[in-house]
Amino acid sequence: MTFDDLATRNAAWLDGSGLRASLVISSRVRLARNLSQKPFTNRATDQDKQAIVTSVVDAASASRFGDLAYFDTSALNGLQRQLLVERHLISPALAKESGPHGVLVEETEGASVMVNEEDHLRIQVIQSGLQPVEAYETAHALERDLAGELDFAVSQEWGFLTACATNTGTGLRASTLIHLPGLALTKEMDGVVRGVAQLGFAVRGIYGEGTESSGNLYQISNQLTLGRSEQTLLDGLNRVVGQVVECEMNARETLLREAKGQIEDKVWRAYGILERARLLTSHELMNFSSAIRLGIDMEMLPGLETGTINDIMVNTQPSHLQHRAGQPLDACERDVLRASVVRERLAA
Amino acid sequence: MICQNCNEDEASVVITKIVGEQHTISHLCKACAQTLGGASGVAISIQTLTSGSAGTEVCGTCGKSFADFRKSGLFGCSDCYTQFGEYLPKLFKRVQGVRQHVSEEPVVALRDGPGTLKSELTEAVSSEDFERAALLRDRLTALGLEGKGGA
Numbered sequence: 037m038t039f040d041d042l043a044t045r046n047a048a049w050l051d052g053s054g055l056r057a058s059l060v061i062s063s064r065v066r067l068a069r070n071l072s073q074k075p076f077t078n079r080a081t082d083q084d085k086q087a088i089v090t091s092v093v094d095a096a097s098a099s100r101f102g103d104l105a106y107f108d109t110s111a112l113n114g115l116q117r118q119l120l121v122e123r124h125l126i127s128p129a130l131a132k133e134s135g136p137h138g139v140l141v142e143e144t145e146g147a148s149v150m151v152n153e154e155d156h157l158r159i160q161v162i163q164s165g166l167q168p169v170e171a172y173e174t175a176h177a178l179e180r181d182l183a184g185e186l187d188f189a190v191s192q193e194w195g196f197l198t199a200c201a202t203n204t205g206t207g208l209r210a211s212t213l214i215h216l217p218g219l220a221l222t223k224e225m226d227g228v229v230r231g232v233a234q235l236g237f238a239v240r241g242i243y244g245e246g247t248e249s250s251g252n253l254y255q256i257s258n259q260l261t262l263g264r265s266e267q268t269l270l271d272g273l274n275r276v277v278g279q280v281v282e283c284e285m286n287a288r289e290t291l292l293r294e295a296k297g298q299i300e301d302k303v304w305r306a307y308g309i310l311e312r313a314r315l316l317t318s319h320e321l322m323n324f325s326s327a328i329r330l331g332i333d334m335e336m337l338p339g340l341e342t343g344t345i346n347d348i349m350v351n352t353q354p355s356h357l358q359h360r361a362g363q364p365l366d367a368c369e370r371d372v373l374r375a376s377v378v379r380e381r382l383a384a
Numbered sequence: 385m386i387c388q389n390c391n392e393d394e395a396s397v398v399i400t401k402i403v404g405e406q407h408t409i410s411h412l413c414k415a416c417a418q419t420l421g422g423a424s425g426v427a428i429s430i431q432t433l434t435s436g437s438a439g440t441e442v443c444g445t446c447g448k449s450f451a452d453f454r455k456s457g458l459f460g461c462s463d464c465y466t467q468f469g470e471y472l473p474k475l476f477k478r479v480q481g482v483r484q485h486v487s488e489e490p491v492v493a494l495r496d497g498p499g500t501l502k503s504e505l506t507e508a509v510s511s512e513d514f515e516r517a518a519l520l521r522d523r524l525t526a527l528g529l530e531g532k533g534g535a
Contacts, residue, residue: 074461075445076458076460078460079448191465191485194465194472195485197459197462199458200457201457204476204480205480260481262484263482263483263485263486264482
């Protein structure tokens with residue numbers, strides 16, 4: 037798989053096929069692992085980092101996940117790295133790393149492994165809908181295969197040894213990307229964020245740590261990684277997300293009961309603008325696509341599918357647009373192309 | 385977990401603060417969270433958590449000093465966990481609320497691969513530790529490396 041192949045096709049998790057996928061867009065699991073006998077990335081020389089890349093790539097090619105393609109992100113330009121960030125395949129932190137680093141990517145983009153981020157390996161699996169346990173099982177299978185070839189840093193006392201103490205133990209971060217327009221419209225989001233935090237889970241923006249929410253999309257993830265088994269953490273996430281989904285459904289019922297006309301108007305206005313606009317900023321697109329997701333969920337927009345909105349959400353981000361154009365575009369040029377891509381996708 | 389500010393009441397509020405490479409997690413009771421005025425005023429950094437130490441220790445493997453660890457919040461290698469070991473129970477109690485790892489997976493299975501699992505199984509059988517042998521056999525079966533009756 038070449039970079040162009042990856043850039044021009046859609047990841048499987050965007051197809052909207054998973055459990056409750058119109059509301060829970062995706063479930064993601066990542067496992068932080070380090071090789072023993074090697075300094076962690078923050079102390080590693082370029083030579084160490086290159087040896088780590090070689091070991092991990094060799095281990096992956098000997099595994100059942102042998103078809104993972106390796107992208108040497110240190111050799112990619114800024115725009116290409118940013119495209120991988122927009123795809124949720126690398127973190128903004130990896131895009132800024134120096135020295136040898138990269139990412140192994142499965143053809144469907146379900147499984148991937150970042151190499152030489154804060155930890156030597158960040159094994160990631162993303163699936164459509166509310167399926168954190170299934171995502172974990174795949175990540176664990178990949179980890180097990182890699183462990184057959186690699187010697188992970190681990191201790192009986194502390195579990196998997198990671199660079200940051202907030203990941204030590206299981207090294208497991210499980211999260212779901214969830215669409216919560218009902219709670220935003222009924223102004224109940226703050227209460228939910230507080231409640232979720234009290235249960236040891238965090239609510240963050242769409243790209244994870246340190247990012248803002250956009251289009252009423254939030255990531256809910258476990259905060260703690262030590263002293264709880266993987267199963268306990270995953271059960272906890274399922275339970276918390278289940279409760280948040282229930283709150284969202286209650287908020288939507290209230291909206292339908294008390295303001296059905298206004299909600300329908302909001303949904304159709306958003307659709308009208310996306311279908312006709314000639315200029316669209318990212319911010320506008322995220323807001324209107326949130327109204328359309330809500331419309332699809334409430335069966336107000338027959339014939340339109342969640343997968344189409346997911347496709348639009350990913351493919352209209354700045355680096356995706358510039359890759360499509362084959363050249364750098366300024367903000368205004370991107371807005372023109374974004375509007376054109378949206379019209380094309382909605383007409384398909 | 386007990387509140388990290390008053391050390392008296394049960395902590396019911398978790399606050400995460402991420403500034404650059406510094407990750408901090410605070411567990412507070414409701415009263416302290418309100419009194420201290422939200423996330424900006426209450427983050428307890430790794431630096432504060434380990435402030436009792438002199439900070440002069442250096443990891444013999446990777447050369448990271450404890451002072452550096454306190455500043456960045458990042459271990460330099462797996463041996464730092466041993467080197468700075470005396471501070472870790474306190475650190476993990478504060479950051480993660482517990483002092484030890486729990487997993488359904490035997491640590492050895494992921495550290496040493498199937499070869500070691502098989503030799504451990506042989507050893508467990510010969511020392512008649514059948515409970516452990518059964519666990520190891522299940523693990524090998526799960527890995528597709530052992531038939532049901534094999535030992």
